Amino acid sequence: MLPSLDGLVFAPTARAEHGEVGTATSFAYREEDGRVWASYRGGAIVHGHLVGTRTGDTLDFRYVHLNHDGDTSSGHCVSTLSRLTDGRLRLDESWRWESRPGAGTSTVEEVLPSAH
Template sequence: MARSLDGLVLVPVADQAPGQVGTRTRFTYHEKDGEIWAGYAGGDVVRGHLVGTREGDRLDFRYVQLKRDGTTSSGHCVSTVVELPDGRVRLEESWEWESQPGSGTSVVEQVTEHDS
């Protein structure tokens, strides 16, 4: 199992559709006893939260966010935790909105000190 996500900051490696999470979004993860949670903001997202569980290298969580245009949205995501050769963490994600149509995949990676 890859190391704990607690305290790690991760960023998307590519922009999603306009008005969604993008490369300017920062996720700050926390983990304790199989529970995971994170806050995120940046780009078109004013504030977002996710909460769920971790079993081995699999995360299963729900997310909710407030966008700059004042709308809210929510969804479900399942991620696989991958440890990169340089020791950083990558999450390979498969997500779907529950509050609106749409689904997809994305990748977020740990930010190193000089990247932040």
């Protein structure tokens, strides 16, 4: 099993078709005892939250967010965790809106802290 997501930051590699999260969105993950949650914002997203579980290297969670148009949206996502060749972590996601039609896939990758 790959390491904990606790305290890590992830960002999408691209904006998915039918999605609202894009490369300017940042996800701050927490993890404890098989539970995962994150806050996200940036780009089209004002505030977003996800909450779910982790079994091995698979995450299963629900998400909800508010966009800059004042619309709220929610959905379900299953993600598979892997390690990139440079050592960072990656999540390959399969998601489906529950609040409106649409589904897709996306990828988020770990963002390393800036060197000072």
